[in-house]
Amino acid sequence: MLGRYGRAVATGFVTLVLLDILVQSGHSLWFELVVLLWWAALVANGWFLAGGRNAWAGWSGAGAVRGQLAVALAATLPVLLALGLLRYDAATIGGSLADARRTGDCAKALRAERDIWFGDRLADSPLAADAERTARACRELGRAKADLTTALTGDTGALRRGFDGLASVLAHEPGHRRMVEVVLDGFLRGLPARDHCDTVLVTDWLGARRASHDALDRSVATVARTAPAALIGCGDQLMSAKEWATARIQYQNLLARYPGFARAAEAREGVRKATLAIELAQVTRLLEESDDATDLETGYCADPVKYSGAPRYRKGADKAYFTGDSEYVGKLPGSWKTGDAAKASLVVCVGEKGMGERVQTCPYEPESGSGGITNVTFRKIAVPVRVYELRTGKRVIDRKLQIGGSSCPSRIHYQSFLSGGPPPDEMYVDASTSDIRGAFQSLVSR
Structure with a gap:
């Protein structure tokens, strides 16, 4: 209005910059005060440029001022x-x-x-x-x-x-x-989450978290509320999945951290069951290694372990798990043996047979009439056995069984590399089923 266009453009540019900073940056109240002060300064500047009070002094110019x-x-x-x-x-x-x-x-x-x-x-x-x-x-x-x-x-x-x-x-x-x-x-x-073991992972992390002394520490109360039941549930869940070692750890963690928990007895029972399952799994693995082995230095026979849940070794007949050479085991009564290690009181390791005690020596002449008389000594069947009490893993018998039988039959049959060659100097007695059972009975009965 005063015709000072250069000053108007300059001050207008500054005003726009200040407003842009105000809008884009979002400064606090103090910057708003800066903008207001700039506005007031512009008003004051215009007032003085227009003559200030002097502009009102003359009546003749008052109308123009009022218009402006x-x-x-x-x-x-x-x-x-x-x-x-x-x-x-x-x-x-x-x-x-x-x-x-x-x-x-x-x-x-x-x-x-x-x-x-x-x-x-x-x-x-x-x-x-x-x-x-x-x-x-x-x-x-x-x-x-x-x-x-x-x-x-x-x-x-x-x-x-x-x-x-x-x-x-x-x-x-x-x-x-x-x-x-x-x-x-x-x-x-x-919490608790749908999966008990997921809950345990979360509560373990929260429990190990360092206190921050702020609102986040409210998680401590939730850990105390949910963790014990989650540990029990996770243990049970792992037991169902046959992850017995990990399950036992969960039960033991509960007993160590929350000994007064109402379900602590369940955790103790869980530890017992998991321990038995671990022992039985180890026994089963070792027995599988020694099954059909012809020596006594393989699997369970070489490295026996205990299964605390096995039936007690007692007087009378005990069920045994037979492992090793199975040549004679099939002729034993079913009441003496079991294929389930969990039901056995004993583990009987049977080695490869060998010549045992001398029974009788008899002369034999070839039917062909050629060759001289050969004396053949008949010997008992010597079977090395080791017997372990499964409940403790202790060896209770280590000897060679002597299986007797009939000897000196009227005719013998043998194989020779030389056709018509002489018979062997030693042969096994002909053991009957009763002979075999009589020898093995001492292993399972006392």
């Missing part, structure tokens, strides 16, 4: 009215943001942040900055929530990332504690 004042007010009042309306709208959004932070409602906070437009940023830049901080916190909490949901499947890496995200919001985004608590509470309500 009317133009200025006509331009200023709509700006002030718009600013007031925008401040009111921003205050409404600010109230929604504050309520969202108070209740921990990130969805509501993000909706409020999306409602902020250029006018709100111009009228109330601290509100925009505040909304952006809340939106940033909510986005980080959203990632943490997703990680914590994944953690319920036993993923401790996701669990660590989730807690790191919550801790980051608490440390770097003040005023969002309730939002952190809402996410944390949602995760803790998911």
Whole structure:
């Protein structure tokens, strides 16, 4: 209006820069005060350039001044009215943001942040900055929530990332504690997880977590509430999967950490059953190695172990698991033996037969009439045996059984590399089923 176009362009450019910084950067209240002071300085500058009080001194110029004042007010009042309306709208959004932070409602906070437009940023830049901080916190909490949901499947890496995200919001985004608590509470309500062993992984991690002396320490109470039952459940679950060693560890962890738990007796029974299952699995593996072996230095026969659940070795008949050379085992009564190691009192290791005690020597002449008389000595069948008490793994018998039988038959049959060659100097007696049983009976009866 004064025709000072250069000054108007310069001050207008500065005004636009300040407003752009205000809108884009979202500075706090002090920067708003800078903008207001700049506005006041422009008004004062215009007043003085227009002559200030002197402009009103002469009556003749008063009308022109009043006209210019009317133009200025006509331009200023709509700006002030718009600013007031925008401040009111921003205050409404600010109230929604504050309520969202108070209740921990990130969805509501993000909706409020999306409602902020250029006018709100111009009228109330601290509100925009505040909304952006809340939106940033909510986005980080959203990632943490997703990680914590994944953690319920036993993923401790996701669990660590989730807690790191919550801790980051608490440390770097003040005023969002309730939002952190809402996410944390949602995760803790998911415990125990569907899978007991997944729950154990989560509670073990939470239990080992160093106290941070903030809202995240609320997880300690949840660990105490859910971990004991989860340890029992995980042990049972692993027992069903035949992972006995790991199952026993879970039961033992329960007894060590929560000895006063109401279901501690179940854990002790679980330890007992798991121990028996481990022992039986080891026994079975060793017996499989020694089955059909012809020596006594293989599998169980060389490295016996105990099975505490085996029936006691007692007077009378005991069921035995026979392993090793099976030539004579098939002729023993079924009441003496079992193929189930869990039902055996004894393990009888049978080695390869050899010549035993001399019984009788008899002369034989070839039927062909050629060749001289050969004396053949008949010997008992010597079978090396080792007998172990399965309940303790101790060796109770180590000797050679002498199986008797008939000797010196009227005719003998033999094989020779030389056709018509002489018979062997020694031969086994002809052992009957009763002879075999009589020799083996001392092993299973006492």
